[in-house]
Amino acid sequence: MNIIENIRNALGAIGSNKMRSMLTMLGIIIGVASVVLMVAIGQGAQRGVTQRIQSLGTNLLTISPGGSNQGNVRFGGGGGGGGATLKSTDATAIEQQVTGLSGVEPEMRSNEQIIAGSQNTNASVIGTVPDYVTVRNSPLQIGRFINQQDIASMDRVAVLGSQVVTTLFPSDPAPIGQSIRIGSNLFTVIGVMQSKGGTGFQNQDNVVLIPLSTMQQHVTGQSTLSSISVSVANAADMSTAQATITAVLMNAHRITDVTKEDFTVLNQADAVQTLDQVTGIFTLLLGGIAAISLFVGGIGVMNIMLVSVTERTREIGIRKAIGAKKRDILLQFLVESTALSILGGAIGILISFIGSFILGRYSIDATISIPSVILAFLFSVGVGIFFGMLPAWKAAKLRPIEALRYE
Protein backbone atom coordinates (compact mmCIF):
# COMPACT_ATOMS: atom_id res chain seq x y z
CA MET A 1 0.00 0.00 0.00
CA ASN A 2 1.37 3.42 -0.78
CA ILE A 3 2.20 6.13 1.70
CA ILE A 4 -0.69 8.40 0.68
CA GLU A 5 -3.21 5.67 1.59
CA ASN A 6 -1.36 5.27 4.88
CA ILE A 7 -1.59 8.97 5.66
CA ARG A 8 -5.28 8.90 4.73
CA ASN A 9 -5.78 5.99 7.14
CA ALA A 10 -3.84 7.71 9.93
CA LEU A 11 -5.74 10.99 9.62
CA GLY A 12 -8.98 9.02 9.63
CA ALA A 13 -7.96 7.30 12.86
CA ILE A 14 -6.95 10.61 14.48
CA GLY A 15 -10.17 12.29 13.40
CA SER A 16 -12.37 9.44 14.59
CA ASN A 17 -11.10 9.75 18.16
CA LYS A 18 -10.75 13.50 18.62
CA MET A 19 -10.74 13.63 22.41
CA ARG A 20 -7.95 11.13 22.79
CA SER A 21 -5.95 12.60 19.92
CA MET A 22 -6.17 16.00 21.57
CA LEU A 23 -4.97 14.65 24.92
CA THR A 24 -2.13 12.82 23.19
CA MET A 25 -1.05 15.98 21.44
CA LEU A 26 -1.25 18.10 24.59
CA GLY A 27 2.24 17.11 25.72
CA ILE A 28 3.72 17.97 22.35
CA ILE A 29 1.74 21.23 22.17
CA ILE A 30 2.99 22.40 25.57
CA GLY A 31 6.51 21.20 24.80
CA VAL A 32 6.83 22.97 21.47
CA ALA A 33 5.12 26.14 22.67
CA SER A 34 7.40 26.40 25.71
CA VAL A 35 10.59 25.69 23.75
CA VAL A 36 9.82 28.36 21.17
CA LEU A 37 8.62 30.89 23.73
CA MET A 38 11.46 30.31 26.22
CA VAL A 39 14.08 30.71 23.51
CA ALA A 40 12.31 33.86 22.33
CA ILE A 41 12.34 35.33 25.86
CA GLY A 42 15.99 34.38 26.33
CA GLN A 43 17.02 35.96 23.05
CA GLY A 44 14.94 39.02 23.85
CA ALA A 45 16.86 39.41 27.12
CA GLN A 46 20.12 38.97 25.22
CA ARG A 47 19.19 41.72 22.77
CA GLY A 48 18.15 43.98 25.65
CA VAL A 49 21.46 43.58 27.46
CA THR A 50 23.50 44.12 24.33
CA GLN A 51 21.55 47.25 23.46
CA ARG A 52 22.00 48.64 26.94
CA ILE A 53 25.74 48.10 26.86
CA GLN A 54 26.00 49.64 23.43
CA SER A 55 24.15 52.68 24.71
CA LEU A 56 27.10 53.23 27.04
CA GLY A 57 29.09 54.09 23.96
CA THR A 58 30.28 52.08 21.04
CA ASN A 59 33.92 51.38 20.24
CA LEU A 60 34.71 52.13 23.84
CA LEU A 61 37.90 51.26 25.70
CA THR A 62 37.91 51.83 29.43
CA ILE A 63 41.15 52.23 31.35
CA SER A 64 40.83 51.79 35.05
CA PRO A 65 43.46 51.80 37.78
CA GLY A 66 44.70 48.52 39.18
CA GLY A 67 46.22 45.70 37.15
CA SER A 68 44.19 42.78 35.90
CA ASN A 69 46.73 40.59 37.69
CA GLN A 70 46.03 42.25 41.01
CA GLY A 71 42.54 40.83 41.37
CA ASN A 72 40.78 44.04 40.48
CA VAL A 73 38.79 43.39 37.31
CA ARG A 74 35.84 45.68 36.87
CA PHE A 75 33.58 46.94 34.12
CA GLY A 76 33.30 50.61 33.32
CA GLY A 77 34.79 53.41 35.34
CA GLY A 78 34.01 52.39 38.86
CA GLY A 79 35.74 54.69 41.32
CA GLY A 80 38.49 53.92 43.79
CA GLY A 81 39.60 50.66 45.21
CA GLY A 82 42.19 49.86 42.60
CA GLY A 83 44.74 52.28 43.89
CA ALA A 84 45.29 55.77 42.59
CA THR A 85 47.57 55.03 39.69
CA LEU A 86 45.81 56.95 36.90
CA LYS A 87 46.61 60.63 36.53
CA SER A 88 45.48 63.39 34.19
CA THR A 89 48.90 63.19 32.55
CA ASP A 90 48.06 59.65 31.43
CA ALA A 91 45.02 60.96 29.55
CA THR A 92 47.19 63.65 27.94
CA ALA A 93 49.77 61.02 26.97
CA ILE A 94 47.10 58.89 25.29
CA GLU A 95 45.67 61.88 23.50
CA GLN A 96 49.07 62.87 22.16
CA GLN A 97 50.58 59.49 21.35
CA VAL A 98 47.73 57.24 20.20
CA THR A 99 46.25 57.75 16.74
CA GLY A 100 42.81 56.79 15.46
CA LEU A 101 40.88 57.90 18.52
CA SER A 102 37.72 59.98 18.30
CA GLY A 103 37.69 61.01 21.93
CA VAL A 104 39.50 60.69 25.25
CA GLU A 105 37.58 61.25 28.41
CA PRO A 106 39.34 61.11 31.76
CA GLU A 107 36.98 61.22 34.68
CA MET A 108 36.82 61.19 38.43
CA ARG A 109 33.76 59.72 40.10
CA SER A 110 32.53 60.01 43.60
CA ASN A 111 29.18 59.47 45.29
CA GLU A 112 28.07 62.70 46.96
CA GLN A 113 25.04 64.19 48.53
CA ILE A 114 23.49 66.88 46.31
CA ILE A 115 21.33 69.60 47.83
CA ALA A 116 19.09 72.07 46.04
CA GLY A 117 16.88 74.22 48.21
CA SER A 118 14.95 71.89 50.48
CA GLN A 119 15.52 68.81 48.26
CA ASN A 120 18.48 66.49 48.48
CA THR A 121 19.61 63.25 46.83
CA ASN A 122 22.61 60.98 46.45
CA ALA A 123 24.14 60.87 43.02
CA SER A 124 27.30 59.96 41.22
CA VAL A 125 29.31 63.16 40.74
CA ILE A 126 31.56 62.87 37.71
CA GLY A 127 34.39 65.24 37.01
CA THR A 128 34.78 65.08 33.26
CA VAL A 129 35.77 66.86 30.02
CA PRO A 130 33.86 67.99 26.88
CA ASP A 131 34.58 64.66 25.13
CA TYR A 132 32.14 62.96 27.54
CA VAL A 133 29.23 63.62 25.16
CA THR A 134 30.79 61.77 22.23
CA VAL A 135 32.74 59.10 24.09
CA ARG A 136 29.82 58.12 26.32
CA ASN A 137 27.31 58.47 23.50
CA SER A 138 25.33 60.67 25.83
CA PRO A 139 23.67 63.69 24.20
CA LEU A 140 22.60 66.87 25.93
CA GLN A 141 18.90 67.64 26.37
CA ILE A 142 18.98 71.39 27.08
CA GLY A 143 21.47 74.09 27.99
CA ARG A 144 25.15 73.60 27.25
CA PHE A 145 27.80 71.07 28.20
CA ILE A 146 31.09 71.68 30.03
CA ASN A 147 33.67 73.36 27.74
CA GLN A 148 37.46 73.86 27.81
CA GLN A 149 36.95 77.30 29.32
CA ASP A 150 35.15 75.81 32.33
CA ILE A 151 37.97 73.35 32.82
CA ALA A 152 40.73 75.94 32.49
CA SER A 153 39.14 78.27 35.03
CA MET A 154 37.84 75.45 37.31
CA ASP A 155 34.31 76.91 37.11
CA ARG A 156 31.70 75.61 39.48
CA VAL A 157 29.17 74.61 36.85
CA ALA A 158 27.14 71.37 36.64
CA VAL A 159 25.21 69.40 34.03
CA LEU A 160 22.52 67.20 35.59
CA GLY A 161 21.30 63.73 34.70
CA SER A 162 17.55 63.51 34.06
CA GLN A 163 16.81 61.62 37.27
CA VAL A 164 18.65 64.18 39.40
CA VAL A 165 16.50 66.91 37.80
CA THR A 166 13.28 65.07 38.63
CA THR A 167 14.39 64.56 42.22
CA LEU A 168 15.82 67.98 42.97
CA PHE A 169 13.58 70.15 40.79
CA PRO A 170 10.25 68.31 40.62
CA SER A 171 8.45 71.35 39.21
CA ASP A 172 11.14 72.59 36.81
CA PRO A 173 12.33 70.28 34.01
CA ALA A 174 14.86 72.92 32.83
CA PRO A 175 16.55 74.32 35.95
CA ILE A 176 19.21 76.30 34.03
CA GLY A 177 20.84 78.92 36.26
CA GLN A 178 19.67 77.28 39.48
CA SER A 179 22.14 76.43 42.20
CA ILE A 180 22.98 73.07 43.72
CA ARG A 181 25.33 72.30 46.56
CA ILE A 182 27.89 69.49 46.60
CA GLY A 183 29.64 69.37 49.95
CA SER A 184 30.58 72.98 50.71
CA ASN A 185 30.59 74.12 47.06
CA LEU A 186 27.77 75.81 45.20
CA PHE A 187 27.43 74.92 41.52
CA THR A 188 25.39 76.62 38.82
CA VAL A 189 23.31 74.32 36.59
CA ILE A 190 24.19 74.89 32.89
CA GLY A 191 22.54 71.90 31.23
CA VAL A 192 20.50 68.68 31.47
CA MET A 193 21.42 65.34 29.85
CA GLN A 194 19.02 63.24 27.81
CA SER A 195 17.66 60.22 29.66
CA LYS A 196 19.47 56.99 28.81
CA GLY A 197 16.79 54.88 30.45
CA GLY A 198 19.33 52.59 31.98
CA THR A 199 18.29 50.52 34.95
CA GLY A 200 21.16 48.08 34.70
CA PHE A 201 24.23 47.82 36.88
CA GLN A 202 24.77 51.58 36.76
CA ASN A 203 22.01 54.10 36.60
CA GLN A 204 23.24 56.53 34.01
CA ASP A 205 20.59 59.12 34.74
CA ASN A 206 21.46 59.62 38.39
CA VAL A 207 24.60 61.68 37.71
CA VAL A 208 25.92 65.21 38.10
CA LEU A 209 28.62 66.21 35.63
CA ILE A 210 31.15 68.91 36.58
CA PRO A 211 34.51 69.96 35.09
CA LEU A 212 37.30 67.48 35.91
CA SER A 213 39.62 70.21 37.23
CA THR A 214 36.88 71.52 39.56
CA MET A 215 36.26 67.98 40.81
CA GLN A 216 39.93 67.34 41.58
CA GLN A 217 40.50 70.75 43.15
CA HIS A 218 37.35 71.38 45.15
CA VAL A 219 35.41 68.13 45.68
CA THR A 220 37.88 65.27 46.16
CA GLY A 221 41.07 67.21 46.56
CA GLN A 222 43.01 64.53 44.70
CA SER A 223 44.64 64.72 41.27
CA THR A 224 43.98 61.07 40.42
CA LEU A 225 41.41 59.65 37.98
CA SER A 226 38.94 56.85 38.49
CA SER A 227 38.95 55.95 34.81
CA ILE A 228 39.79 57.06 31.30
CA SER A 229 37.31 56.23 28.55
CA VAL A 230 38.56 56.24 25.00
CA SER A 231 36.44 55.95 21.89
CA VAL A 232 38.09 54.49 18.83
CA ALA A 233 37.18 56.04 15.47
CA ASN A 234 37.06 52.75 13.61
CA ALA A 235 35.77 49.53 15.17
CA ALA A 236 38.39 47.52 13.29
CA ASP A 237 41.16 49.36 15.14
CA MET A 238 39.95 48.39 18.61
CA SER A 239 42.61 45.84 19.39
CA THR A 240 45.41 47.97 17.86
CA ALA A 241 44.29 50.92 19.96
CA GLN A 242 44.11 48.72 23.04
CA ALA A 243 47.69 47.54 22.49
CA THR A 244 49.04 51.04 21.79
CA ILE A 245 47.35 52.49 24.88
CA THR A 246 48.80 49.70 27.00
CA ALA A 247 52.26 50.43 25.62
CA VAL A 248 51.92 54.18 26.13
CA LEU A 249 50.74 53.78 29.72
CA MET A 250 53.43 51.21 30.56
CA ASN A 251 55.99 53.65 29.27
CA ALA A 252 54.45 56.53 31.22
CA HIS A 253 54.36 54.44 34.39
CA ARG A 254 57.87 53.08 33.73
CA ILE A 255 56.70 49.46 33.82
CA THR A 256 58.49 46.83 31.72
CA ASP A 257 56.90 43.65 33.04
CA VAL A 258 53.39 43.07 31.71
CA THR A 259 52.38 41.15 34.84
CA LYS A 260 53.05 44.23 36.96
CA GLU A 261 50.68 46.55 35.10
CA ASP A 262 48.97 48.96 37.48
CA PHE A 263 46.05 49.63 35.13
CA THR A 264 43.52 47.65 33.12
CA VAL A 265 42.36 48.39 29.58
CA LEU A 266 38.89 46.94 29.08
CA ASN A 267 37.36 46.55 25.66
CA GLN A 268 33.62 47.29 25.45
CA ALA A 269 33.28 44.55 22.84
CA ASP A 270 34.72 42.10 25.37
CA ALA A 271 32.11 43.16 27.89
CA VAL A 272 29.34 42.71 25.33
CA GLN A 273 30.71 39.30 24.46
CA THR A 274 30.90 38.22 28.09
CA LEU A 275 27.32 39.28 28.77
CA ASP A 276 26.23 37.67 25.51
CA GLN A 277 27.70 34.43 26.75
CA VAL A 278 25.91 34.77 30.06
CA THR A 279 22.54 35.42 28.46
CA GLY A 280 23.29 32.68 25.92
CA ILE A 281 23.64 30.19 28.77
CA PHE A 282 20.42 31.58 30.23
CA THR A 283 18.65 30.96 26.90
CA LEU A 284 20.10 27.47 26.69
CA LEU A 285 18.91 26.74 30.21
CA LEU A 286 15.34 27.89 29.52
CA GLY A 287 15.27 26.06 26.20
CA GLY A 288 16.68 22.96 27.84
CA ILE A 289 14.00 22.86 30.51
CA ALA A 290 11.36 23.31 27.82
CA ALA A 291 12.97 20.57 25.72
CA ILE A 292 12.54 18.19 28.64
CA SER A 293 8.81 18.92 28.62
CA LEU A 294 8.77 18.19 24.87
CA PHE A 295 10.52 14.90 25.58
CA VAL A 296 7.94 14.05 28.24
CA GLY A 297 5.27 14.92 25.67
CA GLY A 298 6.85 12.34 23.37
CA ILE A 299 6.59 9.71 26.07
CA GLY A 300 2.90 10.64 26.34
CA VAL A 301 2.48 9.93 22.63
CA MET A 302 4.20 6.57 23.05
CA ASN A 303 2.01 5.72 26.00
CA ILE A 304 -1.22 6.41 24.14
CA MET A 305 0.00 4.63 21.03
CA LEU A 306 0.87 1.54 23.09
CA VAL A 307 -2.60 1.56 24.62
CA SER A 308 -4.02 2.02 21.15
CA VAL A 309 -2.12 -1.03 19.84
CA THR A 310 -3.59 -3.20 22.59
CA GLU A 311 -7.02 -1.73 22.05
CA ARG A 312 -6.84 -2.31 18.31
CA THR A 313 -5.30 -5.77 18.37
CA ARG A 314 -8.35 -7.22 16.69
CA GLU A 315 -8.34 -4.52 14.02
CA ILE A 316 -4.68 -5.33 13.32
CA GLY A 317 -5.62 -9.01 13.01
CA ILE A 318 -8.36 -8.21 10.50
CA ARG A 319 -6.03 -6.01 8.50
CA LYS A 320 -3.46 -8.77 8.38
CA ALA A 321 -6.10 -11.35 7.40
CA ILE A 322 -7.14 -9.20 4.45
CA GLY A 323 -3.58 -8.83 3.24
CA ALA A 324 -1.75 -6.15 5.23
CA LYS A 325 1.94 -6.89 5.52
CA LYS A 326 4.15 -6.10 8.51
CA ARG A 327 5.34 -3.01 6.68
CA ASP A 328 1.76 -1.75 6.22
CA ILE A 329 0.92 -2.06 9.92
CA LEU A 330 4.28 -0.59 10.95
CA LEU A 331 3.73 2.35 8.65
CA GLN A 332 0.13 2.84 9.76
CA PHE A 333 1.09 3.29 13.41
CA LEU A 334 4.23 5.24 12.64
CA VAL A 335 2.35 7.63 10.37
CA GLU A 336 -0.31 7.99 13.03
CA SER A 337 2.12 8.96 15.82
CA THR A 338 4.06 11.24 13.47
CA ALA A 339 0.88 12.93 12.27
CA LEU A 340 -0.13 13.47 15.90
CA SER A 341 3.25 15.05 16.67
CA ILE A 342 3.23 17.24 13.57
CA LEU A 343 -0.26 18.45 14.35
CA GLY A 344 0.72 19.02 18.00
CA GLY A 345 3.87 20.83 16.90
CA ALA A 346 1.92 23.10 14.59
CA ILE A 347 -0.61 23.97 17.31
CA GLY A 348 2.28 24.54 19.75
CA ILE A 349 3.94 26.99 17.37
CA LEU A 350 0.65 28.82 16.92
CA ILE A 351 0.30 29.12 20.71
CA SER A 352 3.87 30.38 21.05
CA PHE A 353 3.12 33.14 18.54
CA ILE A 354 0.04 34.11 20.54
CA GLY A 355 2.14 34.05 23.73
CA SER A 356 4.80 36.22 22.12
CA PHE A 357 2.13 38.70 21.06
CA ILE A 358 0.69 38.85 24.59
CA LEU A 359 4.16 39.29 26.15
CA GLY A 360 4.84 42.01 23.60
CA ARG A 361 1.84 43.94 24.89
CA TYR A 362 3.44 43.90 28.34
CA SER A 363 6.62 45.21 26.64
CA ILE A 364 8.59 42.03 27.13
CA ASP A 365 10.72 41.42 24.08
CA ALA A 366 9.93 37.83 23.02
CA THR A 367 10.32 38.02 19.27
CA ILE A 368 10.15 34.48 17.96
CA SER A 369 13.13 33.44 15.90
CA ILE A 370 12.39 31.29 12.86
CA PRO A 371 15.30 28.86 13.45
CA SER A 372 13.90 28.00 16.90
CA VAL A 373 10.48 27.36 15.34
CA ILE A 374 11.99 25.07 12.70
CA LEU A 375 14.12 23.32 15.28
CA ALA A 376 11.25 22.74 17.71
CA PHE A 377 9.05 21.51 14.87
CA LEU A 378 11.65 19.08 13.53
CA PHE A 379 12.32 17.94 17.07
CA SER A 380 8.63 17.21 17.62
CA VAL A 381 8.47 15.24 14.35
CA GLY A 382 11.53 13.31 15.52
CA VAL A 383 9.84 12.66 18.87
CA GLY A 384 6.78 11.31 17.04
CA ILE A 385 8.83 8.94 14.90
CA PHE A 386 11.11 7.89 17.75
CA PHE A 387 8.37 7.22 20.27
CA GLY A 388 6.05 5.77 17.62
CA MET A 389 8.63 3.13 16.76
CA LEU A 390 8.03 0.81 19.71
CA PRO A 391 4.20 0.71 19.50
CA ALA A 392 4.33 0.36 15.70
CA TRP A 393 6.78 -2.49 15.94
CA LYS A 394 4.66 -4.17 18.60
CA ALA A 395 1.61 -3.91 16.34
CA ALA A 396 3.45 -5.12 13.25
CA LYS A 397 4.77 -8.30 14.79
CA LEU A 398 1.37 -9.49 16.08
CA ARG A 399 0.46 -12.86 14.54
CA PRO A 400 -2.82 -12.50 12.64
CA ILE A 401 -4.26 -15.69 14.13
CA GLU A 402 -3.64 -14.48 17.70
CA ALA A 403 -4.77 -10.98 16.92
CA LEU A 404 -8.02 -12.28 15.45
CA ARG A 405 -8.71 -14.40 18.49
CA TYR A 406 -8.21 -11.38 20.78
CA GLU A 407 -11.42 -10.02 22.27
Added chain:
Amino acid sequence: MIHLRDITKAYPLGTNKLVVLKGVSLHIQPGEFVSIMGPSGSGKSTLMNIIGLLDTPTSGSYLLESKEVATLDENEQAEVRSRRIGFVFQAFNLLPRMDALRQVMQPMLYQGVHRLEAEQRAREALHTVGLGERMSHNPNELSGGQQQRVAIARALAMNPAIILADEPTGALDSKTGEEVMNIFNELNRDGKTIVMVTHEPSVAEHAQRTIHIQDGLIFRNETNEHH
Protein backbone atom coordinates in the same frame (compact mmCIF):
# COMPACT_ATOMS: atom_id res chain seq x y z
CA MET B 1 -6.76 -26.60 -6.24
CA ILE B 2 -6.08 -27.49 -2.59
CA HIS B 3 -3.97 -30.54 -1.76
CA LEU B 4 -3.29 -31.28 1.90
CA ARG B 5 -1.14 -34.29 2.75
CA ASP B 6 -0.52 -35.58 6.27
CA ILE B 7 -1.02 -32.19 7.87
CA THR B 8 -0.36 -32.18 11.62
CA LYS B 9 -0.54 -29.34 14.07
CA ALA B 10 0.63 -29.42 17.66
CA TYR B 11 0.67 -26.63 20.23
CA PRO B 12 3.06 -26.62 23.15
CA LEU B 13 1.10 -26.97 26.38
CA GLY B 14 3.39 -26.61 29.35
CA THR B 15 5.90 -29.43 28.98
CA ASN B 16 3.46 -31.49 26.87
CA LYS B 17 2.19 -30.96 23.37
CA LEU B 18 -1.44 -30.58 22.44
CA VAL B 19 -1.89 -32.34 19.10
CA VAL B 20 -4.84 -30.75 17.33
CA LEU B 21 -4.46 -32.24 13.85
CA LYS B 22 -3.13 -35.78 13.58
CA GLY B 23 -2.51 -36.20 9.87
CA VAL B 24 -5.17 -34.73 7.62
CA SER B 25 -5.14 -35.33 3.86
CA LEU B 26 -7.63 -33.52 1.70
CA HIS B 27 -8.24 -32.60 -1.96
CA ILE B 28 -10.50 -29.83 -3.08
CA GLN B 29 -11.18 -29.34 -6.80
CA PRO B 30 -11.63 -25.95 -8.47
CA GLY B 31 -15.25 -24.86 -8.42
CA GLU B 32 -16.15 -27.09 -5.48
CA PHE B 33 -18.24 -26.00 -2.49
CA VAL B 34 -17.03 -27.97 0.51
CA SER B 35 -18.17 -27.75 4.08
CA ILE B 36 -16.13 -28.93 7.06
CA MET B 37 -18.15 -30.10 10.04
CA GLY B 38 -17.17 -31.22 13.48
CA PRO B 39 -17.80 -30.57 17.16
CA SER B 40 -15.85 -27.87 18.92
CA GLY B 41 -12.32 -28.94 19.76
CA SER B 42 -12.26 -31.29 16.78
CA GLY B 43 -9.60 -29.22 15.02
CA LYS B 44 -11.81 -27.80 12.27
CA SER B 45 -10.92 -24.19 13.00
CA THR B 46 -7.21 -25.03 13.07
CA LEU B 47 -7.57 -26.78 9.72
CA MET B 48 -9.37 -23.74 8.42
CA ASN B 49 -6.58 -21.42 9.63
CA ILE B 50 -3.97 -23.60 7.94
CA ILE B 51 -5.90 -23.64 4.66
CA GLY B 52 -6.25 -19.86 4.99
CA LEU B 53 -2.50 -19.42 5.62
CA LEU B 54 -3.22 -17.77 8.94
CA ASP B 55 -1.32 -20.55 10.65
CA THR B 56 1.46 -22.93 9.63
CA PRO B 57 1.26 -26.73 10.04
CA THR B 58 3.76 -28.53 12.26
CA SER B 59 4.37 -31.06 9.48
CA GLY B 60 2.88 -32.13 6.19
CA SER B 61 2.50 -30.63 2.75
CA TYR B 62 0.06 -28.04 1.50
CA LEU B 63 -0.14 -27.37 -2.23
CA LEU B 64 -2.26 -24.38 -3.18
CA GLU B 65 -2.72 -24.22 -6.94
CA SER B 66 0.21 -26.67 -7.27
CA LYS B 67 2.51 -24.50 -5.19
CA GLU B 68 3.93 -25.57 -1.82
CA VAL B 69 2.80 -22.98 0.75
CA ALA B 70 3.31 -24.81 4.08
CA THR B 71 6.85 -23.54 4.47
CA LEU B 72 6.41 -19.88 3.53
CA ASP B 73 7.49 -17.17 5.95
CA GLU B 74 5.04 -14.69 7.41
CA ASN B 75 5.35 -12.05 4.69
CA GLU B 76 5.12 -14.57 1.85
CA GLN B 77 2.06 -16.06 3.54
CA ALA B 78 0.51 -12.60 3.74
CA GLU B 79 1.20 -12.12 0.05
CA VAL B 80 -0.45 -15.40 -1.03
CA ARG B 81 -3.25 -14.91 1.48
CA SER B 82 -4.18 -11.52 0.18
CA ARG B 83 -4.02 -12.50 -3.51
CA ARG B 84 -5.62 -15.95 -3.47
CA ILE B 85 -7.80 -16.28 -0.38
CA GLY B 86 -10.89 -14.40 0.65
CA PHE B 87 -12.06 -14.67 4.25
CA VAL B 88 -15.55 -14.53 5.69
CA PHE B 89 -15.62 -14.80 9.47
CA GLN B 90 -18.34 -15.65 11.96
CA ALA B 91 -17.84 -12.30 13.69
CA PHE B 92 -17.81 -10.45 10.30
CA ASN B 93 -14.50 -8.81 11.27
CA LEU B 94 -15.14 -5.53 9.56
CA LEU B 95 -12.83 -2.61 10.34
CA PRO B 96 -14.34 -0.10 12.76
CA ARG B 97 -15.29 3.42 11.66
CA MET B 98 -15.04 2.78 7.94
CA ASP B 99 -17.87 2.74 5.42
CA ALA B 100 -18.81 -0.35 3.41
CA LEU B 101 -17.20 0.84 0.19
CA ARG B 102 -13.91 1.56 1.95
CA GLN B 103 -14.05 -1.84 3.75
CA VAL B 104 -14.22 -3.63 0.42
CA MET B 105 -11.49 -1.45 -1.09
CA GLN B 106 -9.02 -1.97 1.75
CA PRO B 107 -7.57 -5.39 0.71
CA MET B 108 -7.06 -4.12 -2.84
CA LEU B 109 -5.29 -1.01 -1.53
CA TYR B 110 -2.95 -3.26 0.47
CA GLN B 111 -2.23 -5.03 -2.80
CA GLY B 112 -1.33 -1.77 -4.49
CA VAL B 113 -4.40 -1.69 -6.74
CA HIS B 114 -5.03 1.86 -7.91
CA ARG B 115 -7.64 3.71 -5.88
CA LEU B 116 -10.01 4.25 -8.81
CA GLU B 117 -9.87 0.65 -9.94
CA ALA B 118 -10.31 -0.55 -6.35
CA GLU B 119 -13.39 1.64 -5.99
CA GLN B 120 -14.83 0.31 -9.25
CA ARG B 121 -14.30 -3.31 -8.24
CA ALA B 122 -15.65 -2.66 -4.74
CA ARG B 123 -18.86 -1.19 -6.17
CA GLU B 124 -19.33 -4.24 -8.40
CA ALA B 125 -18.75 -6.63 -5.50
CA LEU B 126 -21.20 -4.76 -3.27
CA HIS B 127 -23.81 -4.90 -6.06
CA THR B 128 -23.23 -8.65 -6.37
CA VAL B 129 -24.11 -9.19 -2.69
CA GLY B 130 -27.08 -6.84 -2.97
CA LEU B 131 -25.68 -3.90 -0.99
CA GLY B 132 -25.55 -1.37 -3.82
CA GLU B 133 -27.64 1.05 -1.77
CA ARG B 134 -25.69 0.99 1.47
CA MET B 135 -22.13 1.66 0.39
CA SER B 136 -21.59 4.73 2.55
CA HIS B 137 -22.76 3.12 5.81
CA ASN B 138 -20.40 2.25 8.65
CA PRO B 139 -20.61 -1.27 10.17
CA ASN B 140 -22.53 -0.02 13.21
CA GLU B 141 -25.25 1.27 10.87
CA LEU B 142 -25.72 -2.14 9.20
CA SER B 143 -27.60 -5.23 10.34
CA GLY B 144 -25.74 -8.49 10.98
CA GLY B 145 -26.74 -9.95 7.64
CA GLN B 146 -25.69 -6.79 5.84
CA GLN B 147 -22.36 -6.74 7.67
CA GLN B 148 -21.72 -10.33 6.63
CA ARG B 149 -22.55 -9.42 3.04
CA VAL B 150 -20.01 -6.58 3.20
CA ALA B 151 -17.48 -9.16 4.40
CA ILE B 152 -18.37 -11.43 1.48
CA ALA B 153 -18.03 -8.54 -0.97
CA ARG B 154 -14.64 -7.76 0.58
CA ALA B 155 -13.51 -11.35 -0.02
CA LEU B 156 -14.99 -11.35 -3.50
CA ALA B 157 -13.52 -8.10 -4.79
CA MET B 158 -10.00 -9.50 -4.62
CA ASN B 159 -11.08 -12.20 -7.08
CA PRO B 160 -9.56 -14.96 -4.92
CA ALA B 161 -8.99 -18.60 -5.86
CA ILE B 162 -10.95 -19.73 -2.83
CA ILE B 163 -13.34 -18.18 -0.38
CA LEU B 164 -12.90 -19.43 3.17
CA ALA B 165 -15.92 -19.02 5.40
CA ASP B 166 -15.63 -19.71 9.12
CA GLU B 167 -19.14 -20.25 10.57
CA PRO B 168 -20.52 -17.49 8.31
CA THR B 169 -24.03 -17.86 9.69
CA GLY B 170 -23.00 -18.43 13.31
CA ALA B 171 -23.92 -14.94 14.41
CA LEU B 172 -27.09 -14.64 12.30
CA ASP B 173 -30.69 -15.74 12.74
CA SER B 174 -31.82 -18.60 10.52
CA LYS B 175 -33.61 -16.41 7.98
CA THR B 176 -30.67 -14.05 7.40
CA GLY B 177 -28.38 -17.07 7.52
CA GLU B 178 -30.34 -18.57 4.67
CA GLU B 179 -29.95 -15.38 2.63
CA VAL B 180 -26.22 -15.39 3.18
CA MET B 181 -26.01 -19.05 2.15
CA ASN B 182 -27.90 -18.24 -1.03
CA ILE B 183 -25.21 -15.73 -1.90
CA PHE B 184 -22.57 -18.42 -1.40
CA ASN B 185 -24.53 -20.77 -3.68
CA GLU B 186 -24.72 -18.11 -6.36
CA LEU B 187 -21.00 -17.44 -6.13
CA ASN B 188 -20.36 -21.16 -6.40
CA ARG B 189 -22.57 -21.40 -9.47
CA ASP B 190 -20.42 -18.64 -11.00
CA GLY B 191 -17.41 -20.92 -10.49
CA LYS B 192 -15.99 -19.82 -7.13
CA THR B 193 -14.32 -22.42 -4.93
CA ILE B 194 -15.75 -22.19 -1.41
CA VAL B 195 -14.61 -23.88 1.79
CA MET B 196 -16.87 -23.38 4.79
CA VAL B 197 -16.60 -24.46 8.42
CA THR B 198 -19.86 -24.98 10.29
CA HIS B 199 -21.39 -27.11 12.98
CA GLU B 200 -24.98 -26.83 11.69
CA PRO B 201 -26.04 -29.69 9.39
CA SER B 202 -28.70 -27.50 7.71
CA VAL B 203 -25.98 -25.01 6.70
CA ALA B 204 -23.54 -27.73 5.67
CA GLU B 205 -26.15 -29.09 3.28
CA HIS B 206 -25.69 -26.11 1.00
CA ALA B 207 -22.27 -27.52 0.03
CA GLN B 208 -21.70 -30.25 -2.52
CA ARG B 209 -19.51 -32.19 -0.15
CA THR B 210 -19.24 -32.34 3.63
CA ILE B 211 -16.05 -33.39 5.39
CA HIS B 212 -16.58 -34.56 8.97
CA ILE B 213 -13.64 -34.08 11.29
CA GLN B 214 -13.26 -35.41 14.81
CA ASP B 215 -10.30 -35.61 17.21
CA GLY B 216 -7.97 -34.18 14.59
CA LEU B 217 -8.78 -36.69 11.87
CA ILE B 218 -11.19 -36.85 8.93
CA PHE B 219 -13.57 -39.69 9.65
CA ARG B 220 -16.24 -39.21 6.96
CA ASN B 221 -16.42 -37.57 3.57
CA GLU B 222 -19.92 -37.43 2.12
CA THR B 223 -21.42 -36.00 -1.03
CA ASN B 224 -24.68 -34.14 -0.48
CA GLU B 225 -27.55 -35.77 -2.39
CA HIS B 226 -29.42 -32.81 -3.78
CA HIS B 227 -26.45 -31.50 -5.80
